[in-house]
Amino acid sequence: MKQTTDSTRQxxxxxxxxxxESILPKLVEKIFVEAQKEGFSEQFELILVNDSSPDNSWEIICDLAEKYPFIKGISLRRNFGQHNATMAGLNHVSGDIVIIMDDDLQHPPEAIGEMIAEISSGYDVCYTHYLNRKHPLWKKLGSRFNDWASAKFLGKPEGLYLSSFKAMSREVVNEVILYDGPYAYIDGLILDVTRSITSIDVEHQPRLQGEGNYRLFNSISLWMKMATSFSVSPLRFASLMGFALSLLSLIMIGIIIIQKLTDPDMAAGWASLIATILFIGGVQTLCIGMIGEYLGRTYLKLNGKPQFTVAALTWKKKEQRKRANP
Incomplete structure (x- = not known):
């Protein structure tokens, strides 16, 4: 669909x-074709954020930035994770409409036009809902759990899938990047800012080459970030568990006293005693762990743990060369 734009829209x-490294040239080519279709060939930038990749991705980004003037490359000093790397890119955008997508071509660039149309129609954010997902079973089950948790902890609208392929208005981006904490979770930040959100269906594509970088540990870490950085629900859960256990203990004490009074010769139950101690100890450890997560994140935030640190910018290199060779 052809998008009508004015001369200043980007x-x-x-x-x-x-x-x-092997996917980037194809990714850039397909994105540029779609940007041209939508009339953004002159008001378009593609920001590639190298999250300290161990392969030659940064060298490829530098080569592509030399070839295509619309490419901006950012290299981070160490691996900060997908969401923090995305925040680094968001802090350098200049567009009125901002799209976030993965680097593996599982997100079809052909959907860019429809996403632009949704933002242009007045929505603040446009997510994508994957059809025929190409993810393994454990990741699909994890997504379902994350969907449930997001609804409970973040107040996510029912039926909305929080995909990593999304578009935002510049106003929302300006609010999102105000967050400077070390544990960025972009969907949580978006839901804190707006409820003017829509979604479109896209066909999920197979990864062009290699395997996905997200493992089970990464997914668990991301869930913990969501649960403890943008909601106090886990703390409330710990409080409710403590209250419930206290009430249960009082009831059990009452039952034991009554049984002892009615049957003085009743033998003490060692197995039930150990089971009760282990259960209560486990719940206490869980609650202390939850509190520790919050305290740890607060400690790191107060001590200035960086969200990301930039090692190099391709456009700065170009400026330095121009000054050296006027």
């Missing part, structure tokens, strides 16, 4: 990059 696309 599109920014942010792509966090990790282990994708």
């Amino acid at each position: 599109l920014s696309i942010v792509v966090p990059v990790y282990n994708s």
